[in-house]
Amino acid sequence: MRLVDLTRDIYHKMDRIVTHPPITMVPYGTHQEVREAEGVKFSAATTYITMGDHAGTHVDAPCHFDPDPGAQTIDEMPLEQFFTEAVCLDFSHLPPKSDITAEMMEEAEEAAGVKVQAKDTVLINLGHHNRTYGTPAYMTDFSGLTRESTEWLGNRGVYSFGVDAVMPGRPGKHQFEVHIVCREMGFTHMESLMNLDKLVGEGRFRFIGFPLKIRGGTGSPIRAVAWLND
Numbered sequence: 286m287r288l289v290d291l292t293r294d295i296y297h298k299m300d301r302i303v304t305h306p307p308i309t310m311v312p313y314g315t316h317q318e319v320r321e322a323e324g325v326k327f328s329a330a331t332t333y334i335t336m337g338d339h340a341g342t343h344v345d346a347p348c349h350f351d352p353d354p355g356a357q358t359i360d361e362m363p364l365e366q367f368f369t370e371a372v373c374l375d376f377s378h379l380p381p382k383s384d385i386t387a388e389m390m391e392e393a394e395e396a397a398g399v400k401v402q403a404k405d406t407v408l409i410n411l412g413h414h415n416r417t418y419g420t421p422a423y424m425t426d427f428s429g430l431t432r433e434s435t436e437w438l439g440n441r442g443v444y445s446f447g448v449d450a451v452m453p454g455r456p457g458k459h460q461f462e463v464h465i466v467c468r469e470m471g472f473t474h475m476e477s478l479m480n481l482d483k484l485v486g487e488g489r490f491r492f493i494g495f496p497l498k499i500r501g502g503t504g505s506p507i508r509a510v511a512w513l514n515d
């Protein structure tokens with residue numbers, strides 16, 4: 286068994302999309318603060334963290350992209366959707382800022398030698414994280430899905446898909462349409478994953494990415510992990 290961490294670090298003033306709150310982390314309790322009880326001395330370090338529910342590597346809850354008051358919040362989503370069979374499709378050969386068509390999905394599936402099945406998580410390796418992380422291009426120069434390629438995933442009945450970029454479609458209409466298709470067809474997606482290149486050619490594996498149980502949350506940071514059988 287081999288575990289591959291697909292999760293980005295969370296840190297003070299980390300990058301974010303400006304429509305989401307800033308991430309701050311400051312010491313709250315420190316080891317300078319020594320307490321004493323019945324002659325025993327002890328200190329504890331703790332951190333004060335502020336962030337939005339879409340910080341870093343995260344999953345969207347349906348209520349994020351669906352204004353229907355009955356749309357599921359993150360705490361209402363079944364755990365089964367976060368512990369699934371998974372496959373990785375590779376698009377790292379595409380130039381930056383490419384739009385992925387349904388035909389490209391077919392080709393990538395063929396190249397991976399797998400079949401995308403109902404209830405799968407589909408990890409979309411854009412090669413974007415490795416190319417740009419730590420540079421301004423990380424926020425802007427990614428490839429993404431389109432209405433057609435997102436419908437392709439929806440027609441397979443997947444639970445979710447994930448990308449190694451801050452959005453699943455390029456800024457503008459594609460970004461909106463990918464979210465609209467998720468709303469229309471009833472599935473979701475994860476953003477800001479990494480290490481997806483390590484899953485290329487691995488066939489079927491297990492995906493684990495549980496959200497925090499945030500009451501009424503519109504999404505949640507996750508610790509995303511691939512579980513490969515060697």
Ligand SMILES: [Zn+2]
Nearest residue numbers: 345453474476
């Ligand atoms: Zn999203």
